[in-house]
Amino acid sequence: MKRKSQQRIGAAAPAPPLGALSLSTGKRARLWRLLYGHGPANGTLMILPLDQGLEHGPADFFPNPQALDPAYQVRLALEGGYSAIALGIGLAEKYMAEAAGRVPLVLKLNGKTNIPDDAEATSPLTATVEDAVRLGADAVGYTLYVGSPRQDAELREYGRVRRDCERFGMPLVLWSYPRGSAIDAKGGRLSLFAQDYAARVADEMGADVVKLHEPAADGEGTPEPYRSLAETRDERLRRVVRSAGRTLVLFSGGAKDDDAERVLQKVKLYMASGASGVMFGRNMWLRPMDEALALTRRVRSVLSRYPR
Amino acid sequence: MKRKSQQRIGAAAPAPPLGALSLSTGKRARLWRLLYGHGPANGTLMILPLDQGLEHGPADFFPNPQALDPAYQVRLALEGGYSAIALGIGLAEKYMAEAAGRVPLVLKLNGKTNIPDDAEATSPLTATVEDAVRLGADAVGYTLYVGSPRQDAELREYGRVRRDCERFGMPLVLWSYPRGSAIDAKGGRLSLFAQDYAARVADEMGADVVKLHEPAADGEGTPEPYRSLAETRDERLRRVVRSAGRTLVLFSGGAKDDDAERVLQKVKLYMASGASGVMFGRNMWLRPMDEALALTRRVRSVLSRYPR
Amino acid sequence: MKRKSQQRIGAAAPAPPLGALSLSTGKRARLWRLLYGHGPANGTLMILPLDQGLEHGPADFFPNPQALDPAYQVRLALEGGYSAIALGIGLAEKYMAEAAGRVPLVLKLNGKTNIPDDAEATSPLTATVEDAVRLGADAVGYTLYVGSPRQDAELREYGRVRRDCERFGMPLVLWSYPRGSAIDAKGGRLSLFAQDYAARVADEMGADVVKLHEPAADGEGTPEPYRSLAETRDERLRRVVRSAGRTLVLFSGGAKDDDAERVLQKVKLYMASGASGVMFGRNMWLRPMDEALALTRRVRSVLSRYPR
């Protein structure tokens, strides 16, 4: 924590990106804490998410049984000097007391199990922006299933959360996830078409930060003009970052990759594409604590090369 | 902007159409700003809409990649001297600060992606009239999918928006769009039958301004007596303007037409039919800035010949 | 208007039917205005409805293009000395200013297009009793699709409207319309079975006035004991009036009949059956103004023979 303290003290808030954004005082204060008060503290974000126990079930922790105890991730976020940890209401209530104030909290407001299929995916609100205020969180997280047949319910609920965020000056991190039968019919959730649309939706819907997945090349099922695009991995990443406009982009890490070099390579690629940071969960906390901390330091060092 | 300033100062508010309408003081004040304080400032409207990123995805911007950045449209609205720019909540929050007060805002309150199909189309509310007040908007926009199988939910939500508009003195611009399986079964969304019904719905539902599409000739699938009508393009346009009654009509531009003369021809036709103006998006901002500004000036000059 | 003025001044409020009804002071005051302050002013009602533009589309106005402009109907209501004009919120806001106070308003609170089919018909609320108060209306109108598969949503919403009517002392006119797949399967919407049930529902649900259609003879599809009834036209009419109990009955005119004598014959029949009046729309405003006013005078003269 020593290193982070120094950063916090030393770091003067540079103008971009906060300077370029229209933000209320409350949002600005909390975003400043995330961007310049913690983590790399240079305008980039390194967030540790833990909602997989709800979203995927405890099976996700099998590769590293220690990670079943949420105290493990809280300790990792604390010792690794993360910008924030993202937790749902139950874990935040039960495991954050010891870390309160030392590592910022992104309170994830909605979630669901993956037991029923995702054809008509929708993620119900289980906590409120007011809960986030009560818990001293510095942002809330919300999953939007972009393109789901139930998008009307999703967008309506999202809209209410957004208004509460305005009311309380709470930054909003959008998990912008293409999902549902119509997305599957149009090439799947990871296509450039899907991720690019998801990025734009985040900007249109007023998110402050968006979490996206790295877009894959578009295949047969994808609509034109995407199907005919033949962009490189770099170009695809830059495209979705551009589509997100003034919304800060975080890329997701996805399933665990045992090869730490490859993980680091991804981080470099993402940052070079204009992303503001990463939100890697399983790639971090599925490693033993020593390895996880070591990889965290290396990720942090990449981010430190991209001050904003 | 010089020309607009002169207009603003010089223009005394003529009686029609505002004089003929029953309006609260708040609505009257805001409508006056749109009709006589900005744009052609002669009682006509030239509104630049930007909701295609949400409604159609970023693919819409491929023909002019600069337009992917909403700052492009804001700049066009400003330099082109538009009556207003129409934006959803996210874009309004993030991109309007620089133009606030200089170009009026129509805050679009609902919207959706086009990923699921439109058989049961419904457009969820993602912002409120109160958001519009907070952002200093001069009107709100609402899309109503006329004839959708879910019209009951649509009309109910619309009704709540209308009441908030009464409460806050906020003009309501209705995107009155025939849509859904029943419309498809009765000849499609662009038929005269569909557009004529949509025009009347706007008047019946208490909209102040309605955005319509140019009606096509009715074909096989259209119900009588429309199917047997054999009206000219002019007659069809005049018919829907008449059906809109005391609701001011704006015509939509639809997909981009590369031929600027043809675009201008359409504007002339629309204005001659009694419309109060146009809301052209892609036909404007998919052109390079110089071309867009040039075409804007010519559209404006057409509108200036139809003072109201 | 001279004749009406005389009536208004001269007419002392006779005891029945108002005397026999349990009514709050507010409802009593407004019903008095409708029954004794305007129209025939003898306890009968002659209401001019205009919601067909929303319910059926502008096609309904094709036989008399002048009627497309709602100002036409407002003028007819005014010059014809109607008891009231029934309009939805949009038309009331836009066209009633000139007639305010001179002809009472029944604000129709719900409505829909006829584009999707009516198998699961439901009519959404688009205005409120508070809107009616604000507009100085003397009653509200509500369409209930009796027997629709979605009757639970309909009755629930109706119940809320009824409570608001109690709260504001606003009379409630129920368009009690059998509708939906179950009605179709049981002999259709115009059968005596259907209209008789609709009449009772109005009384059970607490309407003050009910609008019904003339019941047809029951056919094959109608349930017993109706199927075996062999009542005359007169008997059927008297039956539904009796089933409406203490709810005042108005009969609808339906589609336009070119033969004015036949229209008048219907009015006589309805009044003789115990109805409190008629709500004829297309049979009135689809005629040229002179003919419409002439027919109106004759209808009024029939009603004047049935003081209540």
Next chain:
Amino acid sequence: MKRKSQQRIGAAAPAPPLGALSLSTGKRARLWRLLYGHGPANGTLMILPLDQGLEHGPADFFPNPQALDPAYQVRLALEGGYSAIALGIGLAEKYMAEAAGRVPLVLKLNGKTNIPDDAEATSPLTATVEDAVRLGADAVGYTLYVGSPRQDAELREYGRVRRDCERFGMPLVLWSYPRGSAIDAKGGRLSLFAQDYAARVADEMGADVVKLHEPAADGEGTPEPYRSLAETRDERLRRVVRSAGRTLVLFSGGAKDDDAERVLQKVKLYMASGASGVMFGRNMWLRPMDEALALTRRVRSVLSRYPR
């Protein structure tokens, strides 16, 4: 009315059953009026229901056309000295003024037509506990379709009514009616299985009084252990009364039986089984007034032998 007055004055409130129940002061006061202030005034209940016009349509009144006028039932309740009359909101508003205070009112809060089928039966709320308070009612009635596929909506709405009853001290009479496709698949609504479950649901859900139907012997379709039970009519009745626990049981009369002796025999059987009374509608008001009053006196005399 003389006899009732004497009872009211003479009758000291015996301890059971009220003494054994946990009740708020308001509920106790109103239940006392029903049990000891009116009707047999000995802790039993004789309630005259009239909701068949809504639930079944006017066809129910064909055997006795006089009964079509709700004033008939109000007069019967008054002259017959009933414990209460049960009416929906419309009839209570329009027909109870003359009897107010002389015969207690049970305001039936929900109801529906029987036009659509009952596979997914649900009975919407059309009035509120507050309406009951305003009308001076001594209890509210609520129909719960036990076991309907839409039981979640039913139970949720019932729960809100129950809470309002707590808030206002209003006794709650539950029409606990097994209904819907799942009940049909398990032996139908009148089986002992269905009625026994319905009785328990009333106790579990906090009703004060429950209206049940006499259970039939279980047949093929009924689940075990009911299918193998071979209980007598008496045993079945006693079983459902026991299952209702501390909820007072009223049995329904069902369709009209022309044989008055058989009707009386049923009343005796029900009271001997431990019921607190009967709620017979068609068996009473489908008889001419003299016969109805005579039968009422005989029913009352049976109840008077079962003081509680």
Next chain:
Amino acid sequence: MKRKSQQRIGAAAPAPPLGALSLSTGKRARLWRLLYGHGPANGTLMILPLDQGLEHGPADFFPNPQALDPAYQVRLALEGGYSAIALGIGLAEKYMAEAAGRVPLVLKLNGKTNIPDDAEATSPLTATVEDAVRLGADAVGYTLYVGSPRQDAELREYGRVRRDCERFGMPLVLWSYPRGSAIDAKGGRLSLFAQDYAARVADEMGADVVKLHEPAADGEGTPEPYRSLAETRDERLRRVVRSAGRTLVLFSGGAKDDDAERVLQKVKLYMASGASGVMFGRNMWLRPMDEALALTRRVRSVLSRYPR
């Protein structure tokens, strides 16, 4: 009750588990009463549930007809010195007055019948946290159908209950029950996969106590990695207790086992796995009172060996 009194007085509140939990003062006070003020009073819980009459119908009481009267279970809870009795609103209102304060109440807030099938299971709220406060309850119970196709409605409603619990300082006991067509398709509700997920959901959703079923070995239908696990009964139990994290685990008893030794064996197994107690209903109250009390004493003696 003598023994419990002594415990209450003598027992100093040991630090774990309450000391380790982040709890508001209100929750802490009520949990203390359950864990150290009643029952074994050593940090373990022995709760007697009675909601089977609603959830399964009166058939559940056939083996011991005395148990049909809820007074039987209340007496058992009182004489057996249980930590609490869990009842729905109706039974709590009607049967708890005599035991109020002497045995704590867990007010079960939702419930349903088992008449429709469970493919889309959802348990509607029929009482509120405020009801629990009014009745002096020390916790509320809520059934969540984990993995049901209607999980969005379930989680949303649960979220509102959780917030009310925060507001009132009311502990929340979650009946975390895998249920519905998707669970059936993935190996059924009792598999280790299903119970392990249910345990984690309780921790993620912020329950204070969770009621689980003993997990069975995973079979064919279960997803990987569970399908390939070959854990012993002990290991499975310990796994789900670990997955519940900081949520106290109670195991359910399920259907009645006539062999009391086997029941006791289960209790030992559960406690040895780290559970905080048991919630056995039918295994207790389906026995005659003497046997039930004797078994209760033996269960209590097992729990007394696991102070926390």
